[in-house]
Amino acid sequence: MAAMTSADHPRPTHTGRPYEELVAEAVAAPTDGWDFSWFDGRATEQRPTWGYARLLGERLGRVHSALDLDTGGGEVLNLAPKLPPLMAATEGWPPNVAKATRLLGPRGVVVVASASDAPLPFADDAFDLVTARHPVKAPFPEIARVLRPGGTYFAQHVGPSSVFELVEHFVGPQPQEVRNGRDPQIERAEAEAAGLEIVDLRAERLRIEFYDIGAVVHFLRKVVWMVPGFTAEAYEPQLRALHERMEKEGPFVAHSTRHLIEARKPLT
Template structure:
C-alpha cells in the first residue's frame, strides 16, 4: 500500500483531493496514489502513426489537448497540413489552446452534443480519445470518402465497482450505449465500415481516499453531482476499507475503434 495514506487522517487526505486542479487530462498527480493498466494497443502512439500520413485531421473532444500534443510530437516532422481540435468544456478549451497553438493547431469551442462546425468531406482522419458520446452521423459527414475514424472509447460498466460504492447497484442499461456492439451498429447505421474493434478490461487500484476524491472531481460523469459533503459517509467507509484491506480495486473498460467512410 502507498505510504500516502498510512499516518494521514481522513480529513487531510480529502482536503488534498479537493485542492488539486482538475483541468485537462494529465493524470500525473495520481503517481504513487492510483494505478491503471493501459490497453495493449497503445492509442497515443498508434494515433501518431496515423497523423504522420494524414493530410487533414480533426481531434474531437480533445480535452486539454495532451494526447493530441503527444501524438503530433511523435509524428513530427510529418504532420497533417491541416489539423484542428474541438472541445466543449471552457477550462479545457483554454488549456488545449495554450498547448496546441504553438503547433499551429486551432482549438474550436464546440459542445459535445452539437453538430461539428466543419464542411462535409473535410478530413481524411477524425480521432477522439474517450468521447462522451460519438456523433456518428457528424463523424461520417465531415470525413472525406475513404477517410478514417480512429478512436479509443470508454466501454460499458467502466470503474463501476467504484461508482456503485457511491450510487448502489446500477442496471446494465445505464452503460448499454457504450457497449462496443451497440457502437458498431450505430457507426454502420451512419454509413461507416468497421475496420477494427477491440475491447479490454483493465485493473485500477486506488491507494488512498485523496485519489478517489480527485478522480471523482475530475471524471465528473462517474458520480454525477459528486461533492465531499454529499458523499462523506461513503468516502469515510471507503477510507477505512483501504486502511484495513489495502488498495481498492476496480476495472476500466476500453475499446479501440477504427471505421472507414466508403470511397465513392
C-alpha cells in the same frame, strides 16, 4: 477519461494519513485538462495493449487533414511527433479549451469550442482522419459527414460498466441498461448505420487500484460523469466508509473497459 499512472509505477506512500488531510489535498487539486500525473503513487491503471497514442501518432503523420474530438487539454494529441498541415480539435469545457489552445496553438492546431452534443462546426468532406480518445459520445453521423470519402475514424472509447465498482459504492446498483451503455457492438451498429465500415474493433478490461481516499476524491472530481454532482461534502459517509475499508484491506480495486475502433467512410 485519460489513463492514470501505469500499473508498473511504484506503489503508494499516502496510506495512513488522516482522512481529513487526504480529502482536503484532493479537493484543492486542479482538475482542468487530462493530465493525470497527480495520481502518481496514489492510483494505477493498466494500459490497453494496443497503445493508442503510438497508433494515433502514426496515423496523424500520414494524412493532410485531421480533427481530434473532445481533446481535453490537448495532452494526448500533443504526444504525436508530427501533425498534419491542417489540424483541428474540438473541446466543450471552457477551462480545457483554454488549456488546449495554449498547448496546441504553437503547433498550428486550431482549437474550437464546441459542445460534445452539438453538430461539428466543419464542412462536409473536410478531413482525412477524425480521432478521439475517450469522447463523451461518438457522433457517428457527424463523423461520417466531415470525413472525406476514404477517410478514417480512429479512436479509443470508454466501454460498458467502466469503473462501476467505484460508481456503485456511491450511488448503488445500476440497472442493466445503464451497465450496458457504451457497448462496442452497439457502437459498431451506430457507426454502420451512419454509413461507415468497421475496419477494427478490439476491447479489453483493465485493472485499476486506488491507494488512498484522496485519489478517489480527485478522480470523481475530475471524471465528473462517474458520480454526477459529486462533492466530498455530499458523499462524506460513503467516503469515510471507503477510507476505513482501504486502511484495513488495502487498495480499492476497480476495472475500466476500453475499446479501440477504426472505421472508414466508403469511397462511393
